[in-house]
Amino acid sequence: MEYNFREIEKKWQDYWEKNKSFKVEVDRSKPKYYILDMFPYPSGSGLHVGHPEGYTATDIVSRYKRMKGFNVLHPMGWDAFGLPAEQYAIQTGTHPSIITNKNCDTFRRQIKSLGLSYDWDREVNTTDPGYFKWTQWIFTQLYNTWFDAEIQKGRPISELEIPEEIKTAGKEAIRKYVDDRRLAYYDDAQVWWCDHCKIVCANEEVLTDGSHEKCGNIVKRKNLKQWMLRISLYAERLLKGVDELTDWPDSVKDMQRNWIGKSSGAEVDFQLEGLTNKLKVFTTRPDTLFGATYMVVAPEHPLLEKIMTIEQAPKVRKYLTSASLKSDLDRTDLAKEKTGIFTGRHAINPVSGKSIPIWVADYVLMGYGTGAIMAVPAHDTRDFEFARKFELPVNCILDPGEAAGDIRDKVLAGEACWTEDGIYINSENRAKGITINGLNKEEGIKNITAWLEQKRLGKETVNYKLRDWLFSRQRYWGEPFPVIHWEDGEIEVLDKSKLPLELPALEKYLPGDNGESPLANAKDWLLVKDKNGRKGRRETNTMPQWAGSCWYYLRYLDPKNPDVAFDKETEKYWMPVDLYIGGAEHAVLHLLYSRFWHKVLYDLGIVSTNEPFKKLFNQGMILAFAYETGTGAKVASDLVEEVDGEYYHKETREELNQIVAKMSKSLKNVVNPDDVVEHYGADSLRLYEMFMGPLEATKPWTENGVKGVFGFLARVFKFFSNNDHITNEEEAAETLKVLHQTIKKVEQDVVNLRFNTAISQMMIFTNHCIKAGKVTKNTAETFIKVLSPFAPHLCEELWEAYGYSESIGKESFPDYNNKYLKESTFEYPVSFNGKMRFKIELPVDMQVSEIEKNVLAHDLAQKWTIGKQIRKIIIVPKKIVNIVVS
RNA sequence: GCCCGGGUGGCGGAAUUGGUAGACGCGCUGGACUUAAAAUCCAGUGAUCCUUAUCGAUCGUGCGGGUUCAAUUCCCGCCCCGGGUACCA
Numbered sequence: 001m002e003y004n005f006r007e008i009e010k011k012w013q014d015y016w017e018k019n020k021s022f023k024v025e026v027d028r029s030k031p032k033y034y035i036l037d038m039f040p041y042p043s044g045s046g047l048h049v050g051h052p053e054g055y056t057a058t059d060i061v062s063r064y065k066r067m068k069g070f071n072v073l074h075p076m077g078w079d080a081f082g083l084p085a086e087q088y089a090i091q092t093g094t095h096p097s098i099i100t101n102k103n104c105d106t107f108r109r110q111i112k113s114l115g116l117s118y119d120w121d122r123e124v125n126t127t128d129p130g131y132f133k134w135t136q137w138i139f140t141q142l143y144n145t146w147f148d149a150e151i152q153k154g155r156p157i158s159e160l161e162i163p164e165e166i167k168t169a170g171k172e173a174i175r176k177y178v179d180d181r182r183l184a185y186y187d188d189a190q191v192w193w194c195d196h197c198k199i200v201c202a203n204e205e206v207l208t209d210g211s212h213e214k215c216g217n218i219v220k221r222k223n224l225k226q227w228m229l230r231i232s233l234y235a236e237r238l239l240k241g242v243d244e245l246t247d248w249p250d251s252v253k254d255m256q257r258n259w260i261g262k263s264s265g266a267e268v269d270f271q272l273e274g275l276t277n278k279l280k281v282f283t284t285r286p287d288t289l290f291g292a293t294y295m296v297v298a299p300e301h302p303l304l305e306k307i308m309t310i311e312q313a314p315k316v317r318k319y320l321t322s323a324s325l326k327s328d329l330d331r332t333d334l335a336k337e338k339t340g341i342f343t344g345r346h347a348i349n350p351v352s353g354k355s356i357p358i359w360v361a362d363y364v365l366m367g368y369g370t371g372a373i374m375a376v377p378a379h380d381t382r383d384f385e386f387a388r389k390f391e392l393p394v395n396c397i398l399d400p401g402e403a404a405g406d407i408r409d410k411v412l413a414g415e416a417c418w419t420e421d422g423i424y425i426n427s428e429n430r431a432k433g434i435t436i437n438g439l440n441k442e443e444g445i446k447n448i449t450a451w452l453e454q455k456r457l458g459k460e461t462v463n464y465k466l467r468d469w470l471f472s473r474q475r476y477w478g479e480p481f482p483v484i485h486w487e488d489g490e491i492e493v494l495d496k497s498k499l500p501l502e503l504p505a506l507e508k509y510l511p512g513d514n515g516e517s518p519l520a521n522a523k524d525w526l527l528v529k530d531k532n533g534r535k536g537r538r539e540t541n542t543m544p545q546w547a548g549s550c551w552y553y554l555r556y557l558d559p560k561n562p563d564v565a566f567d568k569e570t571e572k573y574w575m576p577v578d579l580y581i582g583g584a585e586h587a588v589l590h591l592l593y594s595r596f597w598h599k600v601l602y603d604l605g606i607v608s609t610n611e612p613f614k615k616l617f618n619q620g621m622i623l624a625f626a627y628e629t630g631t632g633a634k635v636a637s638d639l640v641e642e643v644d645g646e647y648y649h650k651e652t653r654e655e656l657n658q659i660v661a662k663m664s665k666s667l668k669n670v671v672n673p674d675d676v677v678e679h680y681g682a683d684s685l686r687l688y689e690m691f692m693g694p695l696e697a698t699k700p701w702t703e704n705g706v707k708g709v710f711g712f713l714a715r716v717f718k719f720f721s722n723n724d725h726i727t728n729e730e731e732a733a734e735t736l737k738v739l740h741q742t743i744k745k746v747e748q749d750v751v752n753l754r755f756n757t758a759i760s761q762m763m764i765f766t767n768h769c770i771k772a773g774k775v776t777k778n779t780a781e782t783f784i785k786v787l788s789p790f791a792p793h794l795c796e797e798l799w800e801a802y803g804y805s806e807s808i809g810k811e812s813f814p815d816y817n818n819k820y821l822k823e824s825t826f827e828y829p830v831s832f833n834g835k836m837r838f839k840i841e842l843p844v845d846m847q848v849s850e851i852e853k854n855v856l857a858h859d860l861a862q863k864w865t866i867g868k869q870i871r872k873i874i875i876v877p878k879k880i881v882n883i884v885v886s
Numbered sequence: 887g888c889c890c891g892g893g894u895g896g897c898g899g900a901a902u903u904g905g906u907a908g909a910c911g912c913g914c915u916g917g918a919c920u921u922a923a924a925a926u927c928c929a930g931u932g933a934u935c936c937u938u939a940u941c942g943a944u945c946g947u948g949c950g951g952g953u954u955c956a957a958u959u960c961c962c963g964c965c966c967c968g969g970g971u972a973c974c975a
Binding site for chain 2: 249254258284363370383463584697699702707708881
């Protein structure tokens with residue numbers, strides 16, 4: 001029988017759709033398993049071969065788990081807000097939903113053509129008002145929550161106790177007090193602004209030279225009122241939570257930890273000379289306080305106006321102007337020379353009592369710590385560089401010791417920087433009763449910190465790199481904030497009964513004035529009045545794309561519920577997500593933001609688990625071969641010719657190098673899954689995606705590889721669909737052994753997401769059967785079941801041909817039987833001085849002394865021992881024999 | 887710079903509580919089938935050397951050391967490639 005994959009795949013896809021084979025509901029009689037893919041952004045260019053990689057992996061696990069008796073939730077949906085649709089709307093004037101829905105249709109059709117076992121009744125779309133109603137609702141929950149640091153927990157704003165002195169200060173003070181504690185707050189924030197396009201640019205739209213990606217004009221900073229989320233308050237919770245994620249890759253956990261960036265140190269107050277104010281700095285090295293020879297504040301530091309002296313003010317202001325013009329990248333480029341200027345004022349070093357100058361420099365960032373530092377050039381590389389350039393004193397206070405070698409003298413002389421441990425010198429002030437001379441770093445930090453706390457000059461502090469989350473965008477195509485700004489300054493967040501707040505239709509999608517979103521032009525929508533005639537204006541910002549993707553895994557649980565985001569009992573049944581697979585590019589932000597929302601919802605009692613995703617796995621990227629000349633110029637693939645394994649430019653005849661690169665239109669190396677399905681079928685595409693290599697690896701696509709697995713599937717079909725190959729006799733022992741090895745290996749590999757080796761084992765089994773010529777019906781059926789999660793269409797077809805009317809997916813996954821796997825003999829490799837020379841087959845349970853006798857009696861053993869002395873014989877049962885001779 | 891991956895045949899990749907390096911697939915070579923080609927099937931395929939052929943020998947998992955009876959696997963020091971991040975005090 002011919003392997004007519006087109007007919008077979010169409011038939012079974014229709015069957016699954018008609019029978020709703022993958023529809024699930026809560027079923028308490030079965031254990032649940034929730035398998036989630038990172039849902040895609042439905043771009044205009046359709047699916048690429050990278051998408052099916054993760055989807056096939058989760059599909060195999062889903063089908064396998066169902067066969068193991070689990071109630072499997074496996075949904076798909078669309079992360080459909082986003083810039084491209086808006087850009088298209090600006091150009092064509094059509095509503096973004098039109099192009100978005102068209103793209104979703106394409107994606108859905110393409111995904112369905114791969115035979116993936118999603119429950120399509122649970123499809124979600126973040127742009128659907130029925131969906132974003134609840135995104136908006138969650139925003140209102142954030143707005144109405146404060147973080148109780150005492151118990152490290154989010155609590156309803158109604159439970160916030162307001163201090164007496166605030167209460168007596170009046171309504172305005174109370175409002176401010178409360179607003180300062182909400183998890184969502186409205187504040188000034190800096191954004192990139194393009195004067196030419198009159199538009200706010202995302203960070204990634206600003207190129208390294210500070211120009212706007214779209215128009216090439218230089219962007220500048222602008223302050224705009226923005227919605228922010230206080231994720232930083234959850235830093236410690238998010239950090240601690242990482243430790244619980246035992247089924248996450250260590251690399252992702254590391255990235256999350258680094259992003260949160262916890263560091264412990266101390267805040268220290270420096271008295272400003274000639275002023276009553278103190279300058280607060282954060283340092284992780286309070287122990288180096290004696291070495292602080294100057295201070296630096298960030299250009300945006302609020303005290304700077306006071307700090308700069310009249311004489312220095314013009315120069316300082318000039319510096320501030322030039323600093324503000326720099327792009328982020330200019331400012332943070334490590335290669336760049338440090339810049340700065342003296343403010344004219346000094347401060348008192350609290351331990352030494354010495355007067356030290358205060359500088360302003362843009363290598364100090366306002367966004368971290370206190371925006372001011374004490375500079376210890378002898379023991380900090382950045383401070384050292386700065387001190388060298390501006391000829392500021394370098395005082396060594398930490399002796400590196402003998403181990404440092406030549407560099408030690410330089411360090412002691414203040415000519416080199418030492419950031420490692422050592423023994424303190426010059427760190428004593430008898431008058432103030434402090435010395436750490438002779439101590440090491442750890443003891444030094446402890447002593448100084450204790451002294452600072454005792455003298456009330458500073459305190460032990462923890463700092464996090466994690467900053468509050470800028471949660472608004474000046475765009476049309478996003479969730480509108482359910483917010484009204486009333487003329488009296490009150491901010492109203494809409495009640496659930498008024499949600500969803502839908503986007504108004506517009507004629508033009510161009511941005512509003514002064515950086516407002518296009519929504520500012522929708523006057524009818526924008527301006528509101530309450531029943532008392534009070535005027536208000538709706539929020540014109542919209543939410544970022546993250547919003548919809550932060551909680552979609554929860555809506556899948558109960559996607560059509562009109563009354564709540566999801567039913568409580570349903571949530572309890574399905575959560576947490578048992579397996580989450582997606583690209584590594586989401587290792588930090590998406591996963592951190594989702595975890596943050598989840599923790600808030602957990603604190604409010606809305607979800608039942610502390611963390612949303614139990615097991616996480618990142619699939620690797622799929623690349624393609626590309627070609628370049630000796631000088632590194634890329635050549636489009638259609639201009640390349642292969643001759644005897646060498647590559648040449650078709651026109652210039654220049655020899656080219658084959659490289660691996662991202663698929664791109666310009667390189668003409670893009671592979672479209674539709675074409676692969678058309679030529680080889682969905683089962684071949686699925687199998688090849690899994691056979692290419694480990695799921696997590698980055699790997700190049702080759703068409704010949706698809707041909708290879710296609711050939712395998714064709715052989716499977718040809719062999720197992722032909723009755724001549726089925727015997728009624730007893731199964732051969734060897735076949736049973738390979739069969740059970742295969743069941744065992746495939747099962748283990750699927751559980752561990754090592755699909756490439758599972759497929760390899762199934763190839764070995766098939767090769768064995770073809771050689772053997774005949775297998776029993778039982779063997780054939782068992783194997784088809786094992787293969788079915790991988791190549792479901794083909795296996796359904798064979799299953800039906802074997803006379804079954806129910807889907808093979810309803811069968812149980814076969815169990816392997818150890819009795820077929822037991823070996824009676826083991827073929828020992830015999831090594832001499834570690835080199836394998838020959839093999840000898842011996843009973844598995846043979847005693848070590850017997851093995852030795854047998855090995856030494858072997859003909860070939862003579863060859864390697866003759867004229868030599870046997871020093872030692874190592875025998876590891878069922879592993880190896882090694883004989884040491886000399 | 888820092889953090890995280892990774893370097894194994896012509897290619898994608900197997901094999902790590904240290905124990906036969908190169909499973910499986912691609913490609914290539916030879917053969918069968920065919921008027922021929924494609925498809926399919928069979929055999930071979932790390933390199934070098936020896937041999938008429940067998941049998942066999944030496945080398946070989948990025949580089950240099952080390953531990954061990956035994957190292958792709960463990961330790962130390964480098965090199966290269968990919969990804970992330972950007973002066974975080």
